[in-house]
Amino acid sequence: MATDTLHPARLRPADVVKVGAVGLRTRPMRAFLSALGIAIGIAAMVAVVGISTSSRADLDRTLSALGTNLLTVSPGQTMAGGEAKLPLTSEKMVARIKPVTSTSALGKVDDADVYRSEKIPKTDSGGLAAYAARTDLRATTGATLRSGTWLNAATSKYPATVLGADAAERLGIGQPGPNTQVLIGGQYFTVIGVLQPAPLAPELDTAALIGWSVAETELRFDGHPTTIYTRSDDADVEDVQSILGASANPKAPSEVEVSRPSDALAAKQAASKAFTGLLLGLGAVALLVGGVGVANTMVISVLERRAEIGLRRSLGATRGQIRTQFLTESLLLSALGGVGGALLGVGVTAMYALYQGWPTVVPPWAIVGGIAATLAIGALAGLYPAIRASRLSPTEALATP
Template sequence: MTTPPPRPGAGPRARLAPRDVLALGVLRVRSSPVRAMLSALGICIGVATMIVVVGIPASSKKALENDLASLGTNMLKVEKATGGGGPDIPLPEKADAMTARIGPVSSAAALGKLPSTPIRRNAEVDQGDTSGVSVVAARGDLTSTFQADLYAGHLPTPDSALPTVTLGSDAAHSLGITDLTARDGTGPQLLIGDAWYTVTGILRAVPLLPELDSMAIVGWRSATQQLAFSGHPDTVYLRATESQLADVRAIAPATVNPQNPEAVTVSRPSDALAAKQLTDTAFSSLFLGLAAVALFVGGVGVANTMIVSVLERRTEIGLRRALGAARGQIRIQFLTESVLLCLLGGAAGLVLGTAGVAGWALAQDWPAVLPLPAALGGLGSAVVVGALAGLYPATRAAALTPTEALASA
């Protein structure tokens, strides 16, 4: 009695090696490069957006940290309390000298505003047209406390009665002063109140104290004698030992105004920059949501492409099934194609997003920072989207029987 031959497909299934699976996926992508490129475009945009919205805030944060490291986070700002319905109690005239006596304080400087004092290029300009520049009197160790770089010239001498003024960066721009030497060899002149002042310095932008950028700074004695300054500071800035900054902050109100410590507030200018960074982070979360939407749309596009591919390749699927290919092999083939499409899109998005971050950081003069979790997360999300997008088409292709697939050819 002869043994009947085995039925086709009844023996053990041949397993596809990983290299064979990858070759099948690459073959289909290479055979339709335009379709593959368009299918991966949505994933590319989503991953690039994710990289950009994570990398740009990271670069901004690094630049901010570098600025704070150079400017120092050990500054405190002392000023009179406002609001609350209580009496308006000004800071004592010697408030800066009193704070300088605190042990950990290394330097202190005081600013007093002259709100009703106009500043003009000449007498023909209306007194109300100050170009947004405010006049302040300054006293104390200005160089060590402010740590502001000078674009040109020098800061005013607090005890000098000479009519000289130093402009912040925005103030100089608003008043049209970019050079300290006029054609006749004298410095530019400004009419402050009814007195002529010579511009002897221009500050660069001060990130830690942006209010200085729009100020015109005159000496304390000069403001008292020529501009009817009251002598009461509005703000005292001080530098203290970093490790003891909290203690200095706690005792500063009672030191500045022992009789009314509640009329004094103490803040840390670097906290404002930290709050700004939190705002940037909130916007980054919003854009990350948009990146997720872009990834979802890209995944839908890939899924649509794979479904169309299953419909177009029913003959191929039926032939492979008739020759003994298992359902799992058909499923893994289409899943591989889907994941490969999304991985290619994710790699392109990573390159595009990295270039975007580097370009923006270069334009802003920031250090370019690309967090490794963002890069790995972008590629990982592309793979996950590819697997999810290809799951249904792969399952549908695997469910086709050889007769169904070949009958529809």
């Protein structure tokens, strides 16, 4: 006589999800608070990556608009350790380099501090300096005017000045005009223009720029340039950079420093990435705390639902099915927190980027990685409670008051 072997019913994936969601539906407030802990950690991670990436995207957009083919030449140090000087002919020598498309120069005027008026104490210079500037400086460096006009062939011969963005702010000057004057080297100069911040030439931000001619005649400027700016085609930048030192000072090329402003900006980006790594670490700590909250919720859920576990076991549910039920519940709880946190992080990034005027950029890997991290934490957090639930015998569970 043949006997039938009874096998426990198999749960389909949809049934597993339904059974796993029972604990979430019956205890919504506890589930919400546990998911919130996960969501805060994921939101922090996504927002940190998104804000940092959006900031770099804005910087890259600015560089693309200004161009990264600007090279600068400045004096270095002599063999004896003193401060070197660029020759008076260095600007013309650099301009002779064939791939160079434009050249301009800036010369610091010694002993020409900048003050709002003669009533300001001499010790309160504010870190501002006067520079002789060529009339084509603004076009070469990509600097833009916030208000007023730039130096031209006429105004560069008279006591007129254009202030950098920071210089104007420190001197308390909002708008240029015929009645707006500052004291430079003991003489009053009329402010005819104010610059916007110059990303590729930050030295202009704290400068009072005057004409080359008036600097020589009125402020005893010696005519030696302290910074030479060059532009060339992108394909020729590396070649031009390699010969700039020898061209600017053929007798002592080792006393010349050649730099690329975009390299300094790249260093800022590297520092920003390091700071981002620190903030990501804080987000990971928040995520870990959220995982502990999920584990705590699942352990309490097992203790409170011992009777339910015993009933299901007595009706034929296997240990594997019980284990799957509680593990699924933990994963669902983490998934809710992960998805909610990712959406919150994207929203925070979008609002902050909109406030700053940046493009909103959130790398897909940050969203996908954040959700994957929550699922991994959810699996680890729910593993022990699931195993503990599956080991309860039906009689032990049903005997629990």
